[in-house]
Amino acid sequence: MKSQTLNCEQSGISFEVSHAQIGKKSTVVWIHGEFGSFDDPPFSKEVQALANMVVIHIPGWGKSTSTSDIDRLDQLATAMWWAVEEICGESPVLLAGHGLGATIAVEMAIQQPRLTSGLLLAAPFGYFDERDPGVDIFALMPKDLMKHLYQNPNSDLAKTQFPSSDDGYERGLIAIRRVEVLGSASRYIFPIPDTNIGDRAYRLSKVPMSALFGKSDGVVPAGLSAQWAKSFPHAEIQIIDEAGHMLPYETTATDRALEKLLAVKSGY
Numbered sequence: 001m002k003s004q005t006l007n008c009e010q011s012g013i014s015f016e017v018s019h020a021q022i023g024k025k026s027t028v029v030w031i032h033g034e035f036g037s038f039d040d041p042p043f044s045k046e047v048q049a050l051a052n053m054v055v056i057h058i059p060g061w062g063k064s065t066s067t068s069d070i071d072r073l074d075q076l077a078t079a080m081w082w083a084v085e086e087i088c089g090e091s092p093v094l095l096a097g098h099g100l101g102a103t104i105a106v107e108m109a110i111q112q113p114r115l116t117s118g119l120l121l122a123a124p125f126g127y128f129d130e131r132d133p134g135v136d137i138f139a140l141m142p143k144d145l146m147k148h149l150y151q152n153p154n155s156d157l158a159k160t161q162f163p164s165s166d167d168g169y170e171r172g173l174i175a176i177r178r179v180e181v182l183g184s185a186s187r188y189i190f191p192i193p194d195t196n197i198g199d200r201a202y203r204l205s206k207v208p209m210s211a212l213f214g215k216s217d218g219v220v221p222a223g224l225s226a227q228w229a230k231s232f233p234h235a236e237i238q239i240i241d242e243a244g245h246m247l248p249y250e251t252t253a254t255d256r257a258l259e260k261l262l263a264v265k266s267g268y
Contacts, residue, residue, distance in 0.1 A: 001053065006086050008079070013070075015083040016063035019054040026117065026262055027052040027088050031080070033099030033123075034137070034185035036061050036177075038161050042098070042248040047255045050262055051094070056083050058101065060184035062177075071187050073195060077107035081115075084108075092268075094261060096120035098248050099220070100185055102211075103195060110203045114268045118261040119209040119235075122248045123220040127227040128194040135218050138182055138190055148218025149245045157249060193220075201231040206267025209235035210257040214243035214250070236260070 006015040018040075028051045030041035040055050041048065057063040059070065059079065070076050084093060094117045095105040102124035109116040135148045142162055146153035149162075165171050209232055213222040222239045229237045238257070243250045 001055070004087075006083055008082055011079060011082075013059050013079055014065045015059065016057040017054065017083060017087055019087055020048075020052055022052050022054075022088060025051050027054060027091065027093045028258065028262075029054045029056060029084055029088075029093045029095050029105075031056055031058065031095070031097035031101030031104050032061070033097070033101045034181065034189065035099070035161075036181045037063065038249060041096075042254060043258060044252065044255050047258055050259065052088075054084070054087055054093070056080060058104065058184070060187075061181055073104065073107045073188055074111070076188070077104055077111055080104060080108055081112060090115065092117040092266060094118040094120065094258075096122075096254075096258065097124075098122040099245065100125060100189060103188070103193075106197060106204075107195070109207055110200050113203050113207055116204075116207050117266045118264065119204070119207055120254065120257055120261055121209070121211040122254055123213060123217055123245050124211060124228070125189050125193040125220060126195045126197040127224045128192050129221070129224060129227070132221045132223050134193075134221050137219055138186060142178065151214070151216040151242055151244045151250060157246070161246070161249070198227070198231040204232065205234060208261055208264040208266060210261055211235055211237050212247060212253055212257060213237075213239050214245055214247040215239050215241045216244040217247070219245040 001018045001020050003018045041053055092115050097105040102121035109119050150158045211228050213225045215222050225237050240247050240253045248254045
């Protein structure tokens with residue numbers, strides 16, 4: 001995949017986008033989560049070969065920058081559509097994302113359902129339940145957060161994605177990066193990650209949709225899947241036993257869900 005920088009002078013946003021050659025296959029747009037991008041997109045090479053893959057980095061997370069004040073999800077969704085259209089034109093795309101990225105994907109689809117051929121959501125924010133609120137990612141230290149992110153917080157994956165260091169300089173860089181990403185995330189999911197998505201669910205009644213939740217997720221509790229199922233009765237809702245919040249990286253469940261969505265035609 002090649003990287004490309006898109007500058008939107010009117011908004012002051014600079015987008016970093018990675019993508020393969022856009023051809024005749026279906027296009028999948030991947031949006032990373034609140035902790036930033038890792039080895040994205042988190043799909044196997046075999047599944048990536050089924051579609052044109054586009055990775056858009058959210059403004060404010062380091063690779064994409066913003067000098068404007070985008071404090072609402074609808075504003076962010078509009079800006080993301082600008083980047084998508086610069087790369088893909090006006091052809092429909094399948095929107096996929098993790099955590100906050102999944103939440104942005106939903107808001108994008110609500111704005112342009114006819115340009116959304118499908119939705120793949122992994123651990124999406126959008127609802128809140130006082131009986132099972134999930135942990136506050138802005139309050140916990142990394143060592144205390146790991147058990148809420150991964151089924152196995154001591155795994156090599158967890159250590160790679162959230163490294164520690166005995167070197168003081170390296171620890172400082174890690175701390176700065178944490179402040180950067182959580183500061184950006186707080187604009188959209190703090191203090192309560194409830195986006196009133198159910199009020200706008202009717203806009204997506206014809207968009208093929210899959211939502212995945214990790215059974216061990218302490219950030220977006222799997223119990224919230226019931227609210228998603230109620231608002232989106234046409235969607236395929238799954239609870240993945242062997243995963244936590246970082247399920248796209250822990251399992252191949254997103255591979256299987258994407259394969260199914262790529263085989264389904266949009267209702268529009």
